[in-house]
Amino acid sequence: MMNWKRKDLLGLKDLSAEEIKLILDTAVPMKEILGRRIKKVPTLRGRTVVTLFYEPSTRTRTSFELAAKYLSADSVNISTSASSVVKGESLKDTARTLAAMGADVVILRHPMAGAPVLLARTIRAAVINAGDGTHEHPTQALLDMFTVREKKGELAGLTVAIIGDILHSRVARSNIWGFTKMGARVRVCGPATMMPPEIEVTGAQVCLSIEEALTGADVVMMLRIQLERQQQGLFPSIREYARLFGLNRERLSLARPDALVMHPGPMNRGVEISPEVADGVNSVINEQVTNGVAVRMALLYLLSGGGMPDA
Amino acid sequence: MRHKAQILDKEGIRRALTRIAHEIIERNKGTDGLALIGIRRRGVPLAERLAAKIREIEGSTVPVGTLDITLYRDDLTTLAQQPLVHRTEVPFAVSDKKIVLVDDVIYTGRTIRAALDAIMDLGRPRVIQLAVLVDRGHRELPIRADYVGKNVPTSRREVVAVRLQETDGEERVLILEND
Numbered sequence: 434m435m436n437w438k439r440k441d442l443l444g445l446k447d448l449s450a451e452e453i454k455l456i457l458d459t460a461v462p463m464k465e466i467l468g469r470r471i472k473k474v475p476t477l478r479g480r481t482v483v484t485l486f487y488e489p490s491t492r493t494r495t496s497f498e499l500a501a502k503y504l505s506a507d508s509v510n511i512s513t514s515a516s517s518v519v520k521g522e523s524l525k526d527t528a529r530t531l532a533a534m535g536a537d538v539v540i541l542r543h544p545m546a547g548a549p550v551l552l553a554r555t556i557r558a559a560v561i562n563a564g565d566g567t568h569e570h571p572t573q574a575l576l577d578m579f580t581v582r583e584k585k586g587e588l589a590g591l592t593v594a595i596i597g598d599i600l601h602s603r604v605a606r607s608n609i610w611g612f613t614k615m616g617a618r619v620r621v622c623g624p625a626t627m628m629p630p631e632i633e634v635t636g637a638q639v640c641l642s643i644e645e646a647l648t649g650a651d652v653v654m655m656l657r658i659q660l661e662r663q664q665q666g667l668f669p670s671i672r673e674y675a676r677l678f679g680l681n682r683e684r685l686s687l688a689r690p691d692a693l694v695m696h697p698g699p700m701n702r703g704v705e706i707s708p709e710v711a712d713g714v715n716s717v718i719n720e721q722v723t724n725g726v727a728v729r730m731a732l733l734y735l736l737s738g739g740g741m742p743d744a
Numbered sequence: 745m746r747h748k749a750q751i752l753d754k755e756g757i758r759r760a761l762t763r764i765a766h767e768i769i770e771r772n773k774g775t776d777g778l779a780l781i782g783i784r785r786r787g788v789p790l791a792e793r794l795a796a797k798i799r800e801i802e803g804s805t806v807p808v809g810t811l812d813i814t815l816y817r818d819d820l821t822t823l824a825q826q827p828l829v830h831r832t833e834v835p836f837a838v839s840d841k842k843i844v845l846v847d848d849v850i851y852t853g854r855t856i857r858a859a860l861d862a863i864m865d866l867g868r869p870r871v872i873q874l875a876v877l878v879d880r881g882h883r884e885l886p887i888r889a890d891y892v893g894k895n896v897p898t899s900r901r902e903v904v905a906v907r908l909q910e911t912d913g914e915e916r917v918l919i920l921e922n923d
Binding site: 436437438455458459461462463465466469470471473474475476479504731734735737738 | 812815816820821823824825826828829830831832833861862865866867
């Protein structure tokens, strides 16, 4: 078994399959803690975890905060409105302040791709990317892989269909890197205006219709359609999007009978996913949320290694 | 690392565990409410063997759990890399049980301190007792074992290596010394 050696978690593109496996393996005992009546272990006592969010988020931020609390770390939240600070210089200044306050782990969400790299270079604290622009959202992909591995036993050999706005989706990008590294086949499908050029270089296979993408799939991952994209002219109407790319019961029957239906949330019910599918027997959407806490506990644990900064 | 002495062979380990099994039954007046919890790694096969012996002697089955104490260690902030975390599997409620904690060697007592905290987080046992195959002395905390296979005076430079069939493919206890 290998040990964790990185200071930060910036994306899945640079991780090896062994590193991903170590994170997923560490999340298994963490999940056991979540099933206890007293969800608390003393592991990170005295450590400070800061969530620094330059974009609105409830789910991801709460998940990180719970993960930190269950491991007995102190957590502090700093939310900045998206409009006020977007320049690299300000981020650096904020980072230095956090370092001076003694943060051990900084969790960053930022509208600009690459912001976590800049932060990681600036401070000694560990940095976790909680979503940067349209680049990566590694912890979401890790919790998706954990959920699939728990249900299917293994990731290698599975067929994963990711459907929706691939162009603007950091969740899709991280999942393509992650699942491909673990030996799964990834299909992507969405409106042509929302398909990044040369997406094939990531190893994903582009499907022109949702039917083609779903046929024989083991995992169906629906992406949230951002309704404001309609104003940019990327799709004509919500109704048409739902008709062409929405997942309903009839379409799901093309996938394997035991296929898992996933969604990173928050869902637009009746648009990208019908309520009967979102709440159906194949759906693991609620388990994704629970597993998110376990995976983030594993990351906080692994990234807190190497002793105290001043020890 | 130099091989210095063998302190228990296969038969020695078997006899020590048989005696401990009898002592556990005697001290607890049977197996009512009794449960064993082995500390990873080598406490786990020892706990299973004790449970099997108790079954032979009393004809009753006592539940066995597995404890990983990694998240409760007191030296995490001083280690260069985070040790691997394994699963804790205690498939029974510990509250109001008589828990016998099982490990291969007791040395500083820090592992047992961590294990006690870990068990307390799972519930409130009526009593916790400790069984070890070897007590090698040098305690750093006020902790003692209730059942001991063999007391072995050692120096701090020495290492007590318990080798079990299940984890190491052989059956003996050695004293090794750093060169």
